Amino acid sequence: MPYMPITESMFLLAETREQPMHVGGLQLFVPREGQSGTDLAEEIFETFHNCRDVRKLFRKRPAPPATVLGYLAWSYDDDIDFDYHVRRAVLPRPGRIRELLRYVSLNHSALLDRTRPMWELHIIDGLEDGRVALYTKIHHSLIDGVSALRLLENSLSADPDDRTGTAMWDPALKRRRSSSAPAALVSRIAAVRGLAGQAVDVAGQIVGAAPAAAKIAWRAIREDDFAAPFVPAPRTMLDVSIGSARRFAAQQWPVGRLRAVAESLDITLNDVVLAMCGSALRAYLVDHDDLPDAPLIAAVPVSMHGDTASEGNAITAIMANLGTDEPDAERRLATVVASTRSAKEVIRGLSPLQALMFGAATIAPLALAPLPGFVDHTAPQFNLMVSNVPGPTDHLYWNGARLDGAYPVSIVMEGLALNITITTTADQINFGILGARKELPSLQRMLTHLDAALDDLEKVAGKVTRISGP
Template sequence: MTGPNMTELRPLDSGFIELEDSDRHISLGIGAVAIISGAVPKRAEFTGALTERLAHNTRLRQRVRRTPLDLAAPAWEDDPNFNVARHIRWAALPEPGDAQTLFELIATELAERLDRDHPLWQCTVVENLADDRWALIVRAHHSLVDGVSGISLLESFCDRDADDTPADNPQQNHENRTAPGWFELATKTLRMPLDVPRFVVGALRSLAPIAIATISPAAGSSLNGPIGRQRRYVAVRTSLSEVREVGAAFGVTVNDIVLAAVAAGYRRLLLRRGEEPTGDKLRILVPVSMRPTDAKYVLDNRISAMLPQLPIDIADPIERLGRIHDRMTAHKSSGTAQAENSLLSMAGRLPFAPVAWAVRLAAHFPQRGVGALATNVAGPRRELTVYGAKVLELLPCVPIAMRLRTAIAILSYGDHLAFGITGDYDTTPDIDLIADGIREGIAELLARATIPRQDAASPLTAPRDRNTSTRG
């Protein structure tokens, strides 16, 4: 039985449902935090305005419906009991209402699972932030958004810009698949003996390098292992214009610089823990957006991934940056991301049951090859406002899963670049060391970038000769 607004979840979207179901310790909600100037709006005003803005996207009024025995993919269906007030919470920070108390609240939000009986998003209005400010925490399940669409969701809750207004119900204009009827389901089932072997062969051929990297254990590290239910969170702020200055000096991308700073953070963490930061110790998952520009407001996942080794063994910041640039360039030219995208398209043509079983099996397999995640999202360039009040900062926050004890999200907004670091509460009490290392890593690169060319040492001048555009 299908309804007029029912659409199947895409394979990657449903995979995040399966992943969360496989581990009671994780919550796969992606978040963004807007820090806003001025007084908090009245509750009735906020709820009314949000209700009006929800009219622009049907998906925000839909919940996930699963089929018996998972014979078909989960589908989005209208929530018959939808009430916007159910998705709005109000909280007040204790004194002094500083960054640390806000970070503790964000960590608590990240640990809480979203209610599967209703649409998978929630916003929390945070009062009593110091210096006459308040905050808005917007979370949505990873089955509903990736990094790019998650930021677009937060933008949709802000005041509209005449040049950047989403069309009504944008979900209906993009690749959403109508939930299948019994005839289509039966056809897929009958084709399983032909389609499944092709799927397996294609997977092995296209993704063998990634599979080997994931399965092969990395050198022993405290970064990978079992995680609990509670979370820690901390953020680092820096200047995007300064990061671009570094990029212009050395002929590298913003993403290269971001990963170099992340490598500096993990290098500091491991050294303080008494662990040798060898070159084979940290393979990192780096999501890559495959989202076309006309799908900005479509709520789903359009990502692939890379799994480079971070050169945390290199002490010199310029040499480390050059090594990352070379590795990322090699990954981008390998075609792996496009192969993953093709594989996901192939998975969408299979009956859902074997795909779901494969995801569950993989989720229960204790991967030891990846030690962290870092995702870099280009945020809004224009200044955002909420009910006329200026959005001063945007902070990203991502979940952890699959034995990854830390994850880092990087988000730009105007001239700001923010690193949001999520950690497991029990195993990362020293999460601030990553933040300190990121700050120091960027400061070192900026200092070296401003050295006059004639006075620079050879490790500094070498990256200047790279024929690489500076872009994020």
């Protein structure tokens, strides 16, 4: 049985009934010409159900026994119960997006079974517009959001005439991806270098952790723009103990609108996304008479995978000041840009291992959140997580059915009742918003506020040519 690293076991250790620790995704497909939604759903179900050769990732489950320190190893199931893992559903009439999001909300509230490989795939039709939805959920101990999106991409094709569609757990997909000889050679060379130099490299980076921490502390003292970890954020309705029920809201916008703002102001697409989130949160909290005087702080995960297609978890995090205390959209955007630029400069000054350690330390207080009274008597380190995961740049297809949207469905936790995760698909940017159902009423209003925020940013771009920053 392979050893379970602490970076994976911590997601199992943190899980409670009120705090499921699985990530998910909602994908929408347009049937190919002449095909009905029901026919496409049946085709996907039959193909997936009959794909009995399963890669190791989808056969993993925690090996008993669990100790006070959690699980220590993984085991692998040889037989997969596809009747359990691959599910077929039909939405009740009238089959609006509202019914689909309600289905996702209810199913994302339920824990995964640890006695089985920890994943489910739901094939859903009955949408009034004829599209077919795939809702997947997989435990965060197995994979992070970047790797999950790459698994989806790898199971699709850029060729609308390709009819070789298969399930994302098919080992043939992994073999096909790694069939390039030069890429495989580079990978082998990197592996040899890693084995030879790993001990020296890791030891050197750990020794350098103290100076790196000193550098971060000095930056926090010297620069007002830098949102330093361990500096308390304001307490809001987002930072409370939560129940197990979830509500999911999702919407997409043309990515060209956001890129036009970014290019006009010489900022990044992620800056535009964070500014939209800050503006929407300000409006949402005003709706509920809960806007604090101090700005909200977002933890923004940063992938360390680079250009590789590796599986597992490899993320750090930075803090971003969302400028919610600023009523003016232009000044709020300037606050976001200055904050993210300063944080990125700090990360660039760290080694990869130090960056991972920095991210782990940043979100470490979340591990204590399930303890009774911790959330109620401890100031939050940040108010929410906002993740932006780059997706495919081309239109993708499964057996000729076009991917029309991919919405991340992430995690909320004790003291962290809201999560916003974004990804791109070809010419669209897709927002997935997950919230604790009871604690955050009328969560769907966030979508209206995001739309208004983008309108405001376009007005800013129309009168300003550049946002200044360090």
